Amino acid sequence: MALYDPYRHDMVAVLGETTGCLALPSLRDKMKHHPEGYRILQERPRIRLSTLDMTRLRGLPDGTLGREYVRFLEDNKVSPDTRMPPKFVDDEELAYVIQRYREVHDMMHTLLGMPTNMLGEVVVKWFEAVQTGLPMCVLGAAFGPIRLSARKLQVLATELIPWAIRSGLNASCILNVYYEQRWEQSVESLQEEIGIFPPPAIRVNPPLLGRQNDTIRNKGLNPGSTEMAAACAVSGS
Template sequence: MALLLRNPALRSNLPRELLTACTISLSSRNFSVLNRPPPNYEGHIPLTKLEKAGLAIGSAVGSLINPYRGDLIAALGEATATPYFIYRLRDAMLSSPTGRRILRDRPHISSKTMSLEYLRSLPANTVGRTYADWLDREGVSPDTRSSVKYIDDEECAYVMQRYRECHDFYHALTGLPIVREGEVALKAFEFANTLLPMTGLSMFAVTTLKPAERKRFFTIYLPWAISNGIKSKEVINIYWEEELERDVEELRNELGIEKPVDLREIRKKDRARRRAEKEARERSSDSLGIN
């Protein structure tokens, strides 16, 4: 059966349901660390069930302690995506004509495949310019996404890679910044839209937020995330490379995504308010000292 699945000609003649069942069966087959099967694609690292459980627990704890550890978040996503959730996301792509084209074309998002200079030259209301402006404002690059290693099925590994590379587009589309508060809000949206367990587990980082930030999350951004994530179309099916010159508001309307309240503006006003209150207290203290 393993030889059958690795033969592209034979794979193409199998019904997809049978192919998926066989792939899950083979990927969940027991093996030992001393008798590890060969990789299914470049960079693939086959893991036993026990190893995947350890990876999930360790990466979950580590990413909660330091939510800026992208490598741990990536490992958590892969360790918890199988056996069901990544197949559900893959099937969502297969049910969409655009999703099927993405799976066929296998595009990748990086500074090599997408000219940032070109995106910066686009009109301000376009998807591409919105994306480039967001990257520049946040000081990040599309080249920081690590490669998938721990998902056994090659096609599902690409689905996870595609989700990972599109993450910054979700940021740009919603306007949410990469500060911890913004990441938690976006993960809540992604969980409602994709059902990937990692996005739901990442929301536990809300416990590390300041009281005012937690209050904003539960009163503003969590209700927005749930409502928009559920009602909007599957964001994994957006062929971003074909949408760059499109009006960003038009795309939001088509997807059914309402842009949330500007978190950076809220945080800016909150800092200004605290600074004014501090200065007022200092003036009051100085006045009392003089008297």
């Protein structure tokens, strides 16, 4: 169920915990050997509505991580509180590692410019699979595209997956960023710091973009920008 429906957070959580026995210790070690990652392990911050000052984040300038993260949550009608606590990981430190991974998942959507539709989720899963090695991500990346249309599969295979893989290989460990202390940093500079490449300039026919054409024209989006990648991904299956 978790492979075919990434919106079933409960099943996704169970799959991640029961298959991550090798990847989780590796991720923990990466965090322990990185100054910022080590501090995260020691302080164990949580990304929850109760820990976020949503009013302050909404007031940050456009383009900052905090403003764009809140925009992502509101535009896609999602909440960080939907991330379930670990139930099948006995080691307390490893349990926090997978909890942290879950809670920064929406941050990956923000940094990659991907919405929460099936295409956007698959792209993020490819990036996360390369980054984390978690079998859950690998399986989601492999089986998620089954539900996509032929046109979206073409864009995915020729443009978005290669970009997600290259970015995942090039980027530093996503768990070693203390996002809560980077709210005022621009998304662009954080992308560069982590090592996420600019998204491809996707050229598709208007029917695939659908109503996003008006959004692109009104906002004056750059075809090679993160916003353009998201606009291309938002259209229906």
